[in-house]
Amino acid sequence: MIGIISYLAFFLTIALILAIAVLGLNLQWGHTGLFNGGIVAFFGAGAYGMVLLGGPDRVDGLGGFSLSYPLALLGGIALSGLLALIVGLATTRLRHDYLAIATFGVAIAMESLMRNATWLTGGATGLRGFERPLEAFVGNAFAYNLLFMFFVLLCVSLVYLFLETLVHSPFGRLLRAVRENERAARSLGKSPAAVRLTAFVIGAMLMGLSGALYATFYAFISPQDLAPILTFQIWAMLIVGGSGNNKGAVVGTLVVWGAWVGSGWLLTAIAPTHLQLYTGSIQYILVGSIIVFSLLWRPRGLLPEKLSTHSYPLPEPGAPNQQTGSAS
Amino acid sequence: MLQSLFDGILVGSILSLGAIGLTLIMHILRFANFSHAELISMGAYFTLTLDAVFTAFSRALASKLPMLSVSISLLLAMLAALLITGIAAAIIDRLVFKRLREQAGPLTMVFASFGIGLIIRNVIGLVYGLKSVHYNNDIAFAIMISSDPLLLVKADQLFILALTLLVMVSLHLFMSRTSVGFALKAISENPVLAQINGINLASMVRLAWLLGGALAAVAGVCYALNNQLSPVMGRDLVLSLFAAAIVGGIGSIYGAALGGLIVGLASSLALLVIPTGYKPAIPFLIILLVLYLRPNGLFGEER
Numbered sequence: 001m002i003g004i005i006s007y008l009a010f011f012l013t014i015a016l017i018l019a020i021a022v023l024g025l026n027l028q029w030g031h032t033g034l035f036n037g038g039i040v041a042f043f044g045a046g047a048y049g050m051v052l053l054g055g056p057d058r059v060d061g062l063g064g065f066s067l068s069y070p071l072a073l074l075g076g077i078a079l080s081g082l083l084a085l086i087v088g089l090a091t092t093r094l095r096h097d098y099l100a101i102a103t104f105g106v107a108i109a110m111e112s113l114m115r116n117a118t119w120l121t122g123g124a125t126g127l128r129g130f131e132r133p134l135e136a137f138v139g140n141a142f143a144y145n146l147l148f149m150f151f152v153l154l155c156v157s158l159v160y161l162f163l164e165t166l167v168h169s170p171f172g173r174l175l176r177a178v179r180e181n182e183r184a185a186r187s188l189g190k191s192p193a194a195v196r197l198t199a200f201v202i203g204a205m206l207m208g209l210s211g212a213l214y215a216t217f218y219a220f221i222s223p224q225d226l227a228p229i230l231t232f233q234i235w236a237m238l239i240v241g242g243s244g245n246n247k248g249a250v251v252g253t254l255v256v257w258g259a260w261v262g263s264g265w266l267l268t269a270i271a272p273t274h275l276q277l278y279t280g281s282i283q284y285i286l287v288g289s290i291i292v293f294s295l296l297w298r299p300r301g302l303l304p305e306k307l308s309t310h311s312y313p314l315p316e317p318g319a320p321n322q323q324t325g326s327a328s
Numbered sequence: 329m330l331q332s333l334f335d336g337i338l339v340g341s342i343l344s345l346g347a348i349g350l351t352l353i354m355h356i357l358r359f360a361n362f363s364h365a366e367l368i369s370m371g372a373y374f375t376l377t378l379d380a381v382f383t384a385f386s387r388a389l390a391s392k393l394p395m396l397s398v399s400i401s402l403l404l405a406m407l408a409a410l411l412i413t414g415i416a417a418a419i420i421d422r423l424v425f426k427r428l429r430e431q432a433g434p435l436t437m438v439f440a441s442f443g444i445g446l447i448i449r450n451v452i453g454l455v456y457g458l459k460s461v462h463y464n465n466d467i468a469f470a471i472m473i474s475s476d477p478l479l480l481v482k483a484d485q486l487f488i489l490a491l492t493l494l495v496m497v498s499l500h501l502f503m504s505r506t507s508v509g510f511a512l513k514a515i516s517e518n519p520v521l522a523q524i525n526g527i528n529l530a531s532m533v534r535l536a537w538l539l540g541g542a543l544a545a546v547a548g549v550c551y552a553l554n555n556q557l558s559p560v561m562g563r564d565l566v567l568s569l570f571a572a573a574i575v576g577g578i579g580s581i582y583g584a585a586l587g588g589l590i591v592g593l594a595s596s597l598a599l600l601v602i603p604t605g606y607k608p609a610i611p612f613l614i615i616l617l618v619l620y621l622r623p624n625g626l627f628g629e630e631r
Contacts, residue, residue, distance in 0.1 A: 035435045037362070037442065090619040095578070097360035098619060100438050101570045104362070105612030108567055116605035232446055235439065277458065281450040288450070291443030295436055296427060 006142055011261065013149045016156050017213045019253040022237045023159050023246060024206030030243035030305065031167055032199040033179035034092075035100040038107030039207055039231040042080040044114065046208025047215035047226070048121055050076030055130045061119040069133035073212050080208025084201045092196040099200070107228065114223040126222025130215065152213055156250070159206060163246050166202075175199055176307075232287050233260065239294045242301025251302055256290065330477040332596045338485055338554065340592020341492040345547035346565060347572035347584040348499065349540025355579030356516045356536050357425070359434040363445035364544065365562035365569055369452055371406075371413040371545025372552040372561065376456070376463065378405035395483040397468045398553070410545035417541030418534050420444060445562070453559035460558035488550045495546055496585055499539075503581060512536065516579055564608070568595065571611035574618050577628020586626065590614075 021043055028034040036042075052063035054072025067075065087106055091099040114121045121127065138144040166172055177185040178192045185192050215221040233256065241252020263286055267279035294301070350364045382401035383390040389401035424444060428437050470480040503509040514522040515532040523529055551561060572591045576583025595610045602610075618625060 033433075033435060035438055037438075087616075090616055094619060094623050096435055097354075097358075097438050098574075098623075100362075100435070101360055101567075101574070102612075102615060102619065105567055105570075105609075105615055109609035109612045112606045112609040116603060232442065235442070239439075278454055281453045281458070284450040285447050285454075288443045288446035292424060292440050292447065295432075295440045295443070296424065299432060299436070 021210035024203040028203035037104035041107040041110040042204040042207035043211035045080040046076040046211030049079035050212035076212035084204030242303040244305025248303030336593035336596030340589035344585040344588025351573040351584040359437040365566035366448040367544035368548040369562040372548030374409035410542040413545035414538035414541035417537040460556040577625030580627035583627035
């Protein structure tokens with residue numbers, strides 16, 4: 001019994017951590033129409049930043065400042081934000097797909113840095129020896145994992161409330177205005193480039209938070225944890241859940257993460273030994289297919305975006321609703 | 329130094345072929361196609377299969393061209409593969425991108441192209457195995473052209489340079505001497521005006537995919553001859569292709585050709601000063617530099 005609860009807690013903890021990154025992507029893609037091709041880089045910046053700041057002293061490299069956990073967490077988030085700022089400044093004024101290319105490039109640059117800059121990132125072996133906050137105080141591993149799950153749940157709830165407030169504020173309407181009609185937004189005296197940059201940086205910081213929590217949970221981070229597939233998984237979660245809908249983002253995370261873990265378990269169970277090597281390829285094809293087929297057939301996801309029209313008269317029944325055709 | 333220059337030009341000419349197709353599509357359909365590099369892998373692997381089929385039909389085809397490790401059947405296989413890859417590119421457009429163009433924005437196509445790239449890459453891995461392979465396992469010896477400064481050149485590499493040059497000259501003649509070439513140029517510069525003049529947009533889009541796929545297939549065969557075939561060869565090249573297209577200016581065929589050479593040379597020369605492990609990041613730095621300094625590239629127009 002403890003085994004099942006313990007596994008469920010493990011599953012939920014990872015899913016909820018990823019949900020924060022999906023919520024960050026929802027701000028960028030769902031609400032603002034910004035395509036982030038390198039989610040893993042911002043996730044990784046948060047993870048490495050947190051471990052470097054909060055980890056133990058390192059003999060063979062920079063870092064290990066042993067800062068208190070909240071400070072380390074904030075530092076990791078800030079690092080992701082800084083990275084997003086550098087990329088965003090170069091691209092938010094330009095053709096919209098340049099952001100996709102630049103963010104994809106960041107992820108590749110980040111991967112080379114992780115693998116090669118041993119003095120900073122520990123290279124292929126990663127950074128070990130991080131002490132999880134309060135672990136010694138709690139003692140019992142099972143109790144600690146449960147406690148950590150509730151901590152992550154608290155983080156998700158706070159992020160969710162923050163984003164709900166944000167997207168229903170005037171700034172949220174501005175985001176959608178920029179997404180739907182940039183010229184119209186500009187005609188109202190708004191700066192689309194500044195709005196896009198703000199949304200991009202906030203979204204990236206949420207991805208950083210997600211990465212930092214991930215590294216905290218495992219007390220360890222290495223390039224193996226930051227495989228490029230993570231970016232695809234996060235996209236799939238958002239598009240399945242319903243981009244533009246924060247509740248959908250969380251639901252999509254649980255569904256897709258469940259499908260990922262389940263398919264991995266199933267494939268390992270049924271594939272003969274000499275084909276075990278290829279189970280990864282099959283799972284990747286699954287994720288790619290989820291993305292392509294969702295975009296083609298269910299672009300609005302399980303929980304489609306709801307555009308509030310409460311202060312305006314409702315459209316005539318049967319009249320084409322212009323606003324809902326925006327699942328891009 | 330001389331060796332780095334030569335290697336840079338060699339890799340650059342391969343990148344040019346891939347980047348030309350990418351920039352055409354990016355300009356005409358207004359989206360960054362991240363699955364374009366998978367056409368490179370497809371072209372290379374189709375050639376591998378067809379080469380095996382042709383040699384099975386007639387042993388005579390397996391005879392090598394003088395000095396080269398390239399056989400007659402490999403050349404025939406490449407010709408067939410470039411047609412097949414072009415058609416495959418047009419089919420993917422018909423099945424996915426065309427429908428997304430009609431119902432959503434260009435960024436949704438970017439999104440889908442990532443998914444398609446992931447699918448193609450892993451299907452290739454499933455079909456051909458995850459290990460890298462060669463067209464043939466003979467060891468190609470390099471000829472020392474000069475010892476100081478050192479310059480080692482393989483006959484195959486000269487073949488690659490000649491082939492890429494031939495393809496680019498043919499493309500230039502096609503674009504500047506034929507009415508179809510003019511029509512393609514017109515549609516990419518001003519789609520509305522071109523259609524008023526009776527140019528069929530749908531058939532030009534198809535032509536762009538055919539052309540892009542065929543060029544990518546040649547690039548794939550050249551890359552595989554110079555290195556090896558692996559399911560991730562496209563993914564390894566995609567950022568360099570974008571760098572080449574952006575350096576040249578989106579939409580400019582000559583820009584993409586030059587951009588490919590610049591990116592190839594810059595990546596090769598940069599390794600003289602930075603550790604090899606950082607090689608994948610070089611195209612990203614080039615992209616960032618161009619976007620900050622000259623966002624429209626060398627020959628691109630502002631949009």
